[in-house]
Amino acid sequence: MKYDVVVIGAGITGLSSAYHLKKKDSSLKILVVDKFKTFSQGNTAKSAAAFRDFFTLRENQVMAQTAINFYKHLQNDMDVDLGMKFTGYLFLFDHEKARDFISKYPHSRFVDEDLSEIFNLNIDKDTREVMGIDSIKSAVIDENAGIIEPDLLSKWYYDRLLEMGVNFMFNTFVKKLVLAPDTSLNYPGEPFNWQKSEIKYAETDKGILESDFYVLCTDVWTTALLNPVGIDSHLRPKKRQIFQITSPGIQKLIGKNIFNDSGVFPFTIFPTGVYMRPYPQANSFWTSLADELNRDFSFTENPEPEPDFYTYNIKPILDNYFPASEDSRITASWAGYYSYNTIDFMPYIFNEINLIVVSGSTGGxxxxxxxIGRIVAARYDHKNTTTLYGGKKINNTYTGRYRSTKIEDMVL
Ligand SMILES: Cc1cc2nc3c(=O)[nH]c(=O)nc-3n(C[C@H](O)[C@H](O)[C@H](O)COP(=O)(O)OP(=O)(O)OC[C@H]3O[C@@H](n4cnc5c(N)ncnc54)[C@H](O)[C@@H]3O)c2cc1C
Structure with missing residues (x-):
């Protein structure tokens, strides 16, 4: 069977892309293919699954804000349980400038409440000198933020796609994209540079998939598919790890309304970037750190969490700032990758021949x-702007391949 569109990757971006493509044009024959045995088993499953609209770039803010509004609409108006809880994101700072900080962000407020019952505000002199960390001096909470369950969100898209007649092929590994000329001369070595070429088919371990168009939602695996055809994925993988911890103190605090009324402790970010994501189902926090320097860009198929990373990089911060973590133990841990756009940390969604590539989601x-799915559908229709949920518009150039108004055209 030949498809109109083959979406490679059934994680959240592939599901959302297929959904918005099909919703715009119900006549499209769409196939979603994934190497795993079901949907959302890649980095979507490994995520901390938190959301916020607290971004410095307007486009990032608008993409997140409108997606959050869509998810909220599903949960509140359509009765779809997405496990969405508006716990807020609590940013703890070791300086007083938080008031300047919030003026730029919607839905955020300066925290005037007393923090001393929960956090250690006074780091002793020796620790300050040895670790170079300082006492918490101010805090901000982003209230349009919280946690969500990606399996429930993914299932909502998956069920809609099945209802709409979209096909799925799981356990199917796409080995390569095969470039071929529009008009073949059947001459060895094709395609030649003077021939107009495009992706003719995807070669998989189950045979060949033919389509007029391909959407690559393959996250950190995108580079492996694009390198052989000479297209830059614009992403670099960065390993990210999560440690689930619990302690008697955490068990007492996790279900409390603290700076929110969600019944769940806020997602909390400490000075230095260590964060705690509440996981109330197991009376635990998921704790992590998006380390940059000294974290290489290497990639392995099944990354393992590093207990030493927790012991030496995360735990000392929790020990100092968060007394409730005393006697905590790790009850689970895992590792995945951010598909990192190292230029401006916004997703890349761009067209190239008969492909749309989604990459560089950079932890969001x-x-x-x-x-992202709406932008893919608009790009498929050759639109320069996308109307996001609620009517806000985004110029597709900002997530496209050439974002700068100035690029060098004379690359020969
Ligand atoms: C530790 C961690 C914490 C995170 N925290 C957050 C967070 O709090 N909030 C947030 O919004 N984001 C977070 N992220 C990022 C988020 O998980 C990703 O941005 C998101 O899951 C990307 O979705 P995706 O569909 O593009 O990728 P994936 O879910 O990885 O899906 C890609 C799919 O492509 C398939 N695939 C790839 N290559 C092939 C091939 N050759 N053949 C067949 N199938 C293929 C894979 O099997 C996979 O299912 C986090 C990520 C990590 C690792």
């Missing part, structure tokens, strides 16, 4: 997932 593919 779930919170922006619905918007």
């Amino acid at each position: 593919g779930i919170m922006k997932g619905d918007s």
Whole structure:
């Protein structure tokens, strides 16, 4: 069977892309293919699954904000349980400038409440000198933020796609994209540079998939598919790890309304970037750190969490700032990758021949997932702008391949 569109990758961005493509044009024959045995088993499953609209770039803010509004609409108006809880994001600072900080962000407020019952505000002199960390001096909470369950969100898209007649092929590994000329001369070595060429088919371990158009939602695996055809994926993988911890203190605090009325402790970010994502189902926090320097860009198929990373990089911060973590133990841990756009940290969604490539979600593919799907559908229709949920518009150039108004055209 020949398809109109083959979406490679059934994570959140592939599901959302297929959904918005099909919703715009119900006549499209769409296939979603994935190497895993079901949907959303890649980085979508490994994510901290938190959301916020707290971004410095307007486009990132709008993508996240409108996707959050869409998810909220599903949960509140359509009765779809997405496990969405508006816990807020609590940013703790070791300086007083938080008031300047919030003026730029919607939905955020300066925290005037007393923090001393929960956090250690006074780091002793020796620790300050040895670790170079300082006492918490101010805090901000982003209230349009919280946690969501990506399996429930993914299932909602998956069920809609089945209803709409979209086909799925799981356990199917796409080995390569095969470039071929529009008009073949059947001459060895084709395609030649003077021939107009495009992706003719995808070669998989189950045979060949033919389609007029392909959407690559393959996250950190995108480079492996694009390198052989000479297209830059614009992403670099960065390993990210999560450690689930619990302690008697955490069990007492996790279900409390603290700076929110969600019944769940806020997602909290400490000075230095260590964060705690509440996981109330197991009376635990998921704790992590998006380390940059000294974290290489290497990639392995099944990354393992590093207990030493927790012991030496995360735990000392929790020990100092968060007394409730005393006697905590790790009850689970895992590792995945951010598909990192190292230029401006916004997703890349761009057209190239008969392909749309989605990459560089940079740790935000779930919170922006619905918007990414809408941008893919608009790009498929050759639109320069995308109307996001609620009517806000985004210029597709900002997530496209050439974002700068100035690029060198004379590359020969
Ligand atoms: C530790 C961690 C914490 C994170 N925290 C957050 C967070 O709090 N909030 C947030 O919004 N985001 C977060 N993210 C990022 C988020 O998980 C990603 O941005 C998002 O899941 C990307 O979705 P995706 O569909 O593009 O990728 P994936 O879910 O990885 O899906 C890609 C799919 O492509 C398939 N695939 C790839 N290559 C092939 C091939 N050759 N053949 C067949 N199938 C193929 C894979 O099997 C996979 O299912 C986090 C990520 C990590 C690792």
